[in-house]
Amino acid sequence: MKTKRRDFVEIDYTARIKENNLVFDTTVEIIAKENNVHDKNVNYHAVIVCLGERELIPGLDEFLIGKETNEEYDVEIGPKDAFGEKDAKLYHLVNTNKFLRQKIRPYPGMQVNIDNMFGIVKTVSGGRTMVDFNHPLAGKYVIYKVKINKIVEDVNEKISAYLKKIAGKDAKYVFEDKKLTLYYKTDEKIQKIIVEHLRKVIPDVKDVEFKDNDKE
Numbered sequence: 001m002k003t004k005r006r007d008f009v010e011i012d013y014t015a016r017i018k019e020n021n022l023v024f025d026t027t028v029e030i031i032a033k034e035n036n037v038h039d040k041n042v043n044y045h046a047v048i049v050c051l052g053e054r055e056l057i058p059g060l061d062e063f064l065i066g067k068e069t070n071e072e073y074d075v076e077i078g079p080k081d082a083f084g085e086k087d088a089k090l091y092h093l094v095n096t097n098k099f100l101r102q103k104i105r106p107y108p109g110m111q112v113n114i115d116n117m118f119g120i121v122k123t124v125s126g127g128r129t130m131v132d133f134n135h136p137l138a139g140k141y142v143i144y145k146v147k148i149n150k151i152v153e154d155v156n157e158k159i160s161a162y163l164k165k166i167a168g169k170d171a172k173y174v175f176e177d178k179k180l181t182l183y184y185k186t187d188e189k190i191q192k193i194i195v196e197h198l199r200k201v202i203p204d205v206k207d208v209e210f211k212d213n214d215k216e
Contacts, residue, residue, distance in 0.1 A: 001069050001151060005052035006201055008152035008161060009064065012046045018076065018141035046149055048161035050201050054166065057082050062142055072147040083137040091131040096124060155204045162202065168196060178206040185212045 003009055014026040023035040029044035049055040051065050059081030067073060079085045094114065099106045106112065106129045110121040119133040152158055156175060163171040163184070172183040178200070196209045 003051055003065055003067050003069065003148060003151060005065055008048055008158045008201075009050050009051060009069070010046045010048050010149040011064070011146055012149060013060075013146040015139070016143045016145075018143050024137065024142075026110070048152055048157070050158075050162070052202060057142075060146065064146070064148065065107055067148055069148045069150055072145065074143065074145050076140055076141060076143050079139050082142045083135045083140065086134050086139040090119075091122070092131050092133060094129045094131050096127050096129045099129065103107060131185050155202065158202050159205070162198065175205070179204045179209065180207070181209045181211060183211050186210070 010057050012027045014028060014031050016023050023037050026032050026035075026037070026050055027044055027046055029038070032038040032042075032044060047151060049061075051061060054061055056064070057077065059077035060075065062081075063073070063075045063077075092114075096106060098114075099112070104112075106121045106124050108121055108123060112119055112121060112131060114131065116131050116133065119131040119138065122132050123130040152161070157178065159175055160170065163173060163182070167184055174181045182194075183198060186194075191210050198208060
């Protein structure tokens with residue numbers, strides 16, 4: 001069966017940087033361990049994504065549309081459709097004293113957080129520190145090995161996958177008679193965005209209600 005735009009699909013993948021073949025992301029625990037990128041805080045498992053909704057990097061998202069399920073693919077993706085090209089405007093000179101006042105001595109390769117922006121120190125000289133705020137994989141060609149396990153048909157499975165992305169955890173809900181009751185607290189502006197997007201990607205959801213308290 002071929003996938004189409006706005007299908008929810010379950011996939012497994014492993015992603016590598018082309019130039020050095022280093023794994024930087026995977027859903028498979030044994031591969032993470034074999035490549036020394038295992039994180040004990042990560043729950044390794046197949047993920048469910050909605051195609052065409054940019055839940056993956058653009059190049060991979062588009063590639064998976066129209067592909068067969070239960071097949072494995074290798075796809076090379078250039079910087080523009082992966083993590084972006086390097087942007088010279090995202091290289092900033094920062095007064096080194098800003099770090100020293102926080103008892104931080106910057107050095108090349110150090111990861112820093114400045115005004116809620118994450119960057120990597122490139123050089124330290126003359127009282128100035130050059131920080132690169134580009135994505136760490138900006139400018140890189142990447143290779144994904146991805147398997148489309150299945151197209152998700154169950155509405156509750158779709159809802160659970162969607163809510164996990166927006167809430168970062170398994171949000172509680174009840175879905176009955178095309179009405180979705182969410183036990184998830186957020187402001188009205190965010191609620192409106194969630195409702196509009198839910199109706200678009202899961203047409204079975206006709207009505208959405210938010211409640212603050214956990215369901216009984």
